[in-house]
Amino acid sequence: xxxxxxxxxxxxxxxxxxxxxxxxxxxxxxxxxxxxxxxxxxxxxxxxxxxxxxxxxxxxxxxxxxxxxxxxxxxxxxxxxxxxxxxxxxxxxxxxxxxxxxxxxxxxxxxxxxxxxxxxxxxxxxxxxxxxxxxxxxxxxxxxxxxxxxxxxxxxxxxxxxxxxxxxxxxxxxxxxxxxxxxxxxxxxxxxxxxxxxxxxxxxxxxxxxxxxxxxxxxxxxxxxxxxxxxxxxxxxxxxxxxxxxxxxxxxxxxxxxxxxx
Numbered sequence: 134x135x136x137x138x139x140x141x142x143x144x145x146x147x148x149x150x151x152x153x154x155x156x157x158x159x160x161x162x163x164x165x166x167x168x169x170x171x172x173x174x175x176x177x178x179x180x181x182x183x184x185x186x187x188x189x190x191x192x193x194x195x196x197x198x199x200x201x202x203x204x205x206x207x208x209x210x211x212x213x214x215x216x217x218x219x220x221x222x223x224x225x226x227x228x229x230x231x232x233x234x235x236x237x238x239x240x241x242x243x244x245x246x247x248x249x250x251x252x253x254x255x256x257x258x259x260x261x262x263x264x265x266x267x268x269x270x271x272x273x274x275x276x277x278x279x280x281x282x283x284x285x286x287x288x289x290x291x292x293x294x295x296x297x298x299x300x301x302x303x304x305x306x307x308x309x310x311x312x313x314x315x316x317x318x319x320x321x322x323x324x325x326x327x328x329x330x331x332x333x334x335x336x337x338x339x340x341x342x343x344x345x346x347x348x349x350x351x352x353x354x355x356x357x358x359x360x361x362x363x364x365x366x367x368x369x370x371x372x373x374x375x376x377x378x379x380x381x382x383x384x385x386x387x388x389x390x391x392x393x394x395x
Contacts, residue, residue, distance in 0.1 A: 157226050157238065161219050168212025175205065176350045188271040188350065192264040202260060206253035209349065210341070211246055213359040214333060217304075217366045218245060221329055224307035225322070228315070240319045241326035248330025252338070263345065274348030278393055281346050285386030291339040292379025300336035301375060304329075304366050337362050343382075 175184045186201035194202070222245075226238045263269040268277045275281045291297055303310050310332075314325050340358055347354030361378060365371050 157223055158219065161215050161222060161242075165212050165215040168208045168215070171208050172212060172355065173352060176352050179350065189264075190271050192261065194261055199257060199261070203253055203257040205349065206256045206260075207246075207250040209344075209355065210249040210253055213341075213355065213362065214245075214249055214337070216359070217363040218329075218333065220367070221304070221307040221310070225311055225325070228311055229322075237319050237322035240322040241329075244323040244326030245330040245333070248327055248334060252334050252341070256341070256344075259342075259345070260349075269345060270348070272348040272350040273345055274351065275346050278389055282386045282390035282393075284342055284346055285382050285389060287386075288339040288343050289379045289382030289384075289386055292375045292382065296335060297375065298372065300332045301365060301371055303332050304336055305371055336365070 175181070175187060178184060179188065183201070186198055187205040189198045189202070222238065222242055225241050229237055260269065260273045263273070263280070264271070268280050269275055275284070310329065311325065314328055316322070316324055340362060343358060344355065349355070365375055365378070368374055
């Protein structure tokens with residue numbers, strides 16, 4: 134393991150990263166835009182064959198259907214998470230260039246997306262199980278007020294946990310994370326990207342499960358969750374913002390459950 138290059142604090146500023154890394158900024162934006170375009174196409178053309186595979190009407194899934202649903206989740210995770218990951222990626226690119234390792238950023242991003250693709254496997258299994266139990270419709274939107282309330286309460290409560298704080302703090306501190314985790318070579322870049330991906334999952338998994346509240350074809354709901362994740366990571370006073378989100382989610386969940394008939 135080699136120590137990370139020493140970088141002045143200015144290298145952590147978002148404006149500096151945007152100016153000095155325009156091509157990687159553009160590449161990340163294009164990747165995210167491609168994912169959002171795919172989601173929009175599926176949501177707006179639900180009669181297409183691809184949409185039918187990704188929104189199975191029956192819980193009797195074939196292997197092909199399961200792979201299609203997993204692919205949809207993987208694209209959705211990439212579209213939602215890449216915009217909020219750009220400070221970490223661009224900081225890694227800057228450090229790599231100072232070390233003469235330009236190409237290893239591809240391994241870093243690939244590992245990050247690999248982790249979210251693995252999370253998508255879990256989400257796919259949860260979608261199938263919820264559909265078998267009749268809790269969700271083919272678009273993975275909740276049919277159960279109890280499920281909706283429970284997911285909102287769980288996501289709200291997680292916003293106040295120590296694990297959430299630790300993962301969010303790391304995601305907001307690219308230089309600190311890379312300085313302590315730096316590894317040389319493409320393999321080292323992949324390990325660092327995977328570690329960052331795991332921390333990102335640790336920060337956002339509960340919010341991602343709220344996709345089962347609004348459904349995976351509800352573009353405004355998906356965009357709202359992606360915006361919440363980005364605000365937590367990029368906006369000032371992230372801890373306070375996370376707490377405020379938690380209070381709103383707890384209130385929404387409690388309201389949903391209290392409205393149930395006795």
